[in-house]
Amino acid sequence: DAGITQSPRYKITETGRQVTLMCHQTWSHSYMFWYRQDLGHGLRLIYYSAAADITDKGEVPDGYVVSRSKTENFPLTLESATRSQTSVYFCASTQWEGYNSPLHFGNGTRLTVT
Amino acid sequence: GQQLNQSPQSMFIQEGEDVSMNCTSSSIFNTWLWYKQDPGEGPVLLIALYKAGELTSNGRLTAQFGITRKDSFLNISASIPSDVGIYFCAGHTGTASKLTFGTGTRLQVTL
Numbered sequence: 001d002a003g004i005t006q007s008p009r010y011k012i013t014e015t016g017r018q019v020t021l022m023c024h025q026t027w028s029h030s031y032m033f034w035y036r037q038d039l040g041h042g043l044r045l046i047y048y049s050a051a052a053d054i055t056d057k058g059e060v061p062d063g064y065v066v067s068r069s070k071t072e073n074f075p076l077t078l079e080s081a082t083r084s085q086t087s088v089y090f091c092a093s094t095q096w097e098g099y100n101s102p103l104h105f106g107n108g109t110r111l112t113v114t
Numbered sequence: 115g116q117q118l119n120q121s122p123q124s125m126f127i128q129e130g131e132d133v134s135m136n137c138t139s140s141s142i143f144n145t146w147l148w149y150k151q152d153p154g155e156g157p158v159l160l161i162a163l164y165k166a167g168e169l170t171s172n173g174r175l176t177a178q179f180g181i182t183r184k185d186s187f188l189n190i191s192a193s194i195p196s197d198v199g200i201y202f203c204a205g206h207t208g209t210a211s212k213l214t215f216g217t218g219t220r221l222q223v224t225l
Binding site for chain 1: 118120145147154156157158159162164199202204208209210213215216217218
């Protein structure tokens with residue numbers, strides 16, 4: 001099925017461990033984004049990418065690393081997970097960055113750090 | 115960063131009632147967007163507004179871009195059970211990487 005898929009849907013990890021969240025889109029969209037969703041904060045941008053090998057920080061990038069070696073994949077890595085990174089993570093994509101290009105979201109990964 | 119104040123935080127309504135929610139900002143936006151998030155899923159775009167004063171409908175949904183460009187509202191008429199979810203407003207000044215989301219309005223519909 002075409003679209004944007006995230007894996008895993010649920011993940012429990014321990015403090016200090018490295019964990020990678022995967023995002024894959026089949027639309028060949030240029031732009032991809034990672035958001036985290038927390039109660040009382042809405043959605044906050046972690047990192048985004050304008051194209052393969054081009055990434056930039058968003059509002060809350062600390063503790064996260066991204067890469068984009070292929071247009072369709074945009075993995076998010078927590079190098080040493082902390083409890084404050086317990087959250088629901090959403091990946092999104094869009095064809096261009098203009099005002100009339102809406103974001104398409106994946107179904108999210110719920111991450112719990114114990 | 116920019117902040118969007120969304121209200122109310124949650125609503126409990128009966129099926130058939132109309133719903134109104136709004137979003138205000140201290141900053142001007144060029145675009146206002148309204149998303150809905152169903153339980154366990156990602157947000158889905160409902161309505162996009164591109165001009166101050168613009169009033170746009172999508173079925174039972176109506177949204178307006180405020181004249182001052184600092185606010186927007188969303189109305190849902192004759193609510194039904196599948197309207198349950200979290201509604202987010204979002205605004206940006208021209209680029210998707212600068213999109214700012216509100217904190218969401220959680221809507222519950224009782225029969």
